[in-house]
Amino acid sequence: MASAPPSPGAHPGPRPGLRERKKIQTRQAIRDAAYRLFEKQGYDATPVDQIAEAADVSPSTVFRYFPTKEDIVLTDEYDPLLQSMLRARPAGEAPLTAVREVVLGGLEQVISSNSPEMRMRMRLIRDVPALRARSSEGMGESSRILRDLIAERTGCGADDLRVRVFVAAVLTAMQEALMVWVDRGQTEDPLALIGQALDVLESGLAL
Numbered sequence: 001m002a003s004a005p006p007s008p009g010a011h012p013g014p015r016p017g018l019r020e021r022k023k024i025q026t027r028q029a030i031r032d033a034a035y036r037l038f039e040k041q042g043y044d045a046t047p048v049d050q051i052a053e054a055a056d057v058s059p060s061t062v063f064r065y066f067p068t069k070e071d072i073v074l075t076d077e078y079d080p081l082l083q084s085m086l087r088a089r090p091a092g093e094a095p096l097t098a099v100r101e102v103v104l105g106g107l108e109q110v111i112s113s114n115s116p117e118m119r120m121r122m123r124l125i126r127d128v129p130a131l132r133a134r135s136s137e138g139m140g141e142s143s144r145i146l147r148d149l150i151a152e153r154t155g156c157g158a159d160d161l162r163v164r165v166f167v168a169a170v171l172t173a174m175q176e177a178l179m180v181w182v183d184r185g186q187t188e189d190p191l192a193l194i195g196q197a198l199d200v201l202e203s204g205l206a207l
Helices: 018-041 048-055 059-065 069-074 079-087 095-106 116-127 129-154 161-183 190-202
Strands: none
Touching: 018 048, 018 059, 018 069, 018 116, 048 059, 048 069, 069 116, 069 129, 079 095, 079 129, 095 129, 095 161, 095 190, 116 129, 116 161, 129 161, 161 190
């Protein structure tokens, strides 16, 4: 979804095995190295081989975890978390209320103004055309997942026009809230801005 890579400990559930922990550590080491270099010399001026060297891995390892340089910024792992949290919401709860509670409550560790990754990720998406374009494409998978979840809650089909419009509106509202956060210098609480964006939807788009 429109947000940021999860912070360590953001995922509930059993502790992953040693092999999976090593994969997570390697993936995060690559991300950390990339963000340090992006901050220092810019996204376009940072080739993958430099990222690999800074992360102490081979370029082929970088590409095994992230098929393209854009994926280092855009890939996240919390769609399954979103699924489990939405399914845990009360069955009779309105879809927008359920989404609000999950995003503003359950994902507060992920979407945080104190996360350096979050801050840089959103600046990069705003400022780098290739990332902005790929980000829009990547919302397709989140949209599909959310449509399925809303369909389960409402009994409507995932391709029902109302479900598709609802999901598109929610994802766009969240993305715009995060872009406003960046445009305003990232001095505000991004969760508060997302809440305001969802308020606009809940009011029926009244201005």
